[in-house]
Amino acid sequence: MADHRSVPEPTLRRLPCYIHVLKKVEQLGRQSVSTSDISRELKLDPTQVRKDLSYTGIVGKPRVGYPLKDLIEAIEHFLGWDECTHACLVGVGHLGKALLGYNRFGEYGVRIVAAFDVDEAVVGARISDHIVYHIDALPEIAQRFNIEMGILTTPASAARGASQNMVEAGIKAIWNFAPTALELGADIIVENAQLYATLAVLSRQMRGRVQAQPKPSPLRITPGAEQMGPEP
Amino acid sequence: MADHRSVPEPTLRRLPCYIHVLKKVEQLGRQSVSTSDISRELKLDPTQVRKDLSYTGIVGKPRVGYPLKDLIEAIEHFLGWDECTHACLVGVGHLGKALLGYNRFGEYGVRIVAAFDVDEAVVGARISDHIVYHIDALPEIAQRFNIEMGILTTPASAARGASQNMVEAGIKAIWNFAPTALELGADIIVENAQLYATLAVLSRQMRGRVQAQPKPSPLRITPGAEQMGPEP
DNA sequence: ATCATATCGAGTAATAAATCTCGATTTTTG
DNA sequence: CAAAAATCGAGATTTATTACTCGATATGAT
Numbered sequence: 001m002a003d004h005r006s007v008p009e010p011t012l013r014r015l016p017c018y019i020h021v022l023k024k025v026e027q028l029g030r031q032s033v034s035t036s037d038i039s040r041e042l043k044l045d046p047t048q049v050r051k052d053l054s055y056t057g058i059v060g061k062p063r064v065g066y067p068l069k070d071l072i073e074a075i076e077h078f079l080g081w082d083e084c085t086h087a088c089l090v091g092v093g094h095l096g097k098a099l100l101g102y103n104r105f106g107e108y109g110v111r112i113v114a115a116f117d118v119d120e121a122v123v124g125a126r127i128s129d130h131i132v133y134h135i136d137a138l139p140e141i142a143q144r145f146n147i148e149m150g151i152l153t154t155p156a157s158a159a160r161g162a163s164q165n166m167v168e169a170g171i172k173a174i175w176n177f178a179p180t181a182l183e184l185g186a187d188i189i190v191e192n193a194q195l196y197a198t199l200a201v202l203s204r205q206m207r208g209r210v211q212a213q214p215k216p217s218p219l220r221i222t223p224g225a226e227q228m229g230p231e232p
Numbered sequence: 233m234a235d236h237r238s239v240p241e242p243t244l245r246r247l248p249c250y251i252h253v254l255k256k257v258e259q260l261g262r263q264s265v266s267t268s269d270i271s272r273e274l275k276l277d278p279t280q281v282r283k284d285l286s287y288t289g290i291v292g293k294p295r296v297g298y299p300l301k302d303l304i305e306a307i308e309h310f311l312g313w314d315e316c317t318h319a320c321l322v323g324v325g326h327l328g329k330a331l332l333g334y335n336r337f338g339e340y341g342v343r344i345v346a347a348f349d350v351d352e353a354v355v356g357a358r359i360s361d362h363i364v365y366h367i368d369a370l371p372e373i374a375q376r377f378n379i380e381m382g383i384l385t386t387p388a389s390a391a392r393g394a395s396q397n398m399v400e401a402g403i404k405a406i407w408n409f410a411p412t413a414l415e416l417g418a419d420i421i422v423e424n425a426q427l428y429a430t431l432a433v434l435s436r437q438m439r440g441r442v443q444a445q446p447k448p449s450p451l452r453i454t455p456g457a458e459q460m461g462p463e464p
Numbered sequence: 465a466t467c468a469t470a471t472c473g474a475g476t477a478a479t480a481a482a483t484c485t486c487g488a489t490t491t492t493t494g
Numbered sequence: 495c496a497a498a499a500a501t502c503g504a505g506a507t508t509t510a511t512t513a514c515t516c517g518a519t520a521t522g523a524t
Binding site for chain 1: 469470471472473474
Binding site: 007009012013014015016017020021024041042043078079080081085094095097098099101102108109110148149156172173175179180181189191192193194195196197198199200201202203204205206207 | 329412421423428429436
């Protein structure tokens with residue numbers, strides 16, 4: 001199973017897709033799934049799914065598959081999504097408001113406990129049940145609420161400064177939605193939401209298709225679907 | 233170079249990062265950049281950057297680098313971001329509103345010309361200068377405005393139906409923000425926005441850190457300030 | 465009970481991507 | 495004007511990831 005430092009990143013990116021599929025299957029009332037089921041849904045190779053799942057430590061039964069409930073739990077535990085991480089959001093613009101309004105981060109182990117901005121027009125406001133504080137209050141509030149993660153949704157021009165503020169407030173992990181490189185110490189974990197990466201692939205395919213299909217198609221892998229539904 | 237069907241997807245995903253860096257550098261008034269400059273900013277290998285750039289057809293000069301303006305244009309042209317694609321957005325929830333309010337898609341070759349939903353509460357409204365139509369009007373409006381791309385921001389439960397509507401309206405490319413795999417014909421280009429993929433990587437790193445892999449993400453930029461970004 | 469079948473899981477092969485090496489070229493420096 | 499330094503670009507090497515193969519095993523059908 002699953003030594004921490006040997007999990008391929010592509011695997012990590014696919015795991016959320018599996019969770020989404022599995023939850024859908026769960027709603028159909030089924031008790032188990034096979035990798036064939038999953039791979040059919042996501043158009044992946046079954047053995048790849050099997051290998052990915054093996055990292056979580058789950059064990060399946062030949063001819064049957066995996067116990068559905070256990071499998072979901074195994075993946076969520078593997079990703080740490082069964083535990084709650086306190087997060088703050090910095091940058092209450094359009095995207096920030098959207099994320100504040102998205103009230104299902106709990107499923108992903110994240111709970112936004114505070115929001116920050118510098119704009120007096122939003123500071124003090126209540127956005128989808130979250131109070132917006134001035135960025136100057138970050139250190140105190142981060143400590144008070146034990147905030148471990150920062151969600152960075154400022155414009156690019158403010159991103160570096162805001163990330164600096166986060167680090168000074170003791171935050172160790174940043175989910176960066178700004179299209180900007182952050183310059184931070186090596187002990188800070190930064191992950192880029194990379195919105196435009198997928199647009200680039202799409203754009204490129206639109207003109208002149210990237211990978212032509214005239215081939216024993218190496219099962220084109222667009223690391224499947226996952227992400228958030230914007231709320232009903 | 234730049235044979236359509238031989239561009240690695242990782243390369244495509246990195247190209248937008250290069251653009252962001254280059255535009256920053258441009259604002260510093262510089263005329264050229266080297267791959268060393270870029271790789272320093274993005275913490276990538278210089279030869280990898282060089283290989284990526286070579287797909288766009290740009291040619292550099294030893295000891296100098298690439299002409300900045302030409303390079304930006306080459307990448308944007310390569311991605312088709314120098315031409316305007318008409319897009320519609322389906323699903324005017326939190327995320328949909330955020331994307332409608334983000335008025336810089338033009339830089340990425342995309343122009344949202346209409347929005348759709350089924351909810352009477354938003355149909356007919358004007359969101360950030362975009363009129364929201366009922367989904368039933370999609371075929372007519374798609375044709376009238378020559379809409380080629382669909383941005384799918386419905387909840388997961390509505391995603392398949394909405395994608396079906398798009399296809400019936402003649403849309404050939406879908407940027408899918410819903411956490412669902414779409415079941416569409418092979419001629420429809422679908423790209424999943426993958427929000428939770430990055431969260432999975434981040435979560436995993438927070439507990440027990442992944443292999444010491446050079447991650448292509450941690451962006452950071454030198455000086456300056458400026459544009460692009462998820463809007464305040 | 466026996467057989468056929470679907471599926472797991474481990475191992476191996478093939479493919480794709482990242483990294484390294486090195487000669488060539490341009491600019492700057494002495 | 496020659497030498498040094500930086501960087502390009504092609505190709506080779508290494509590493510990572512995906513795809514394939516096959517023996518084992520649980521289930522359902524005959």
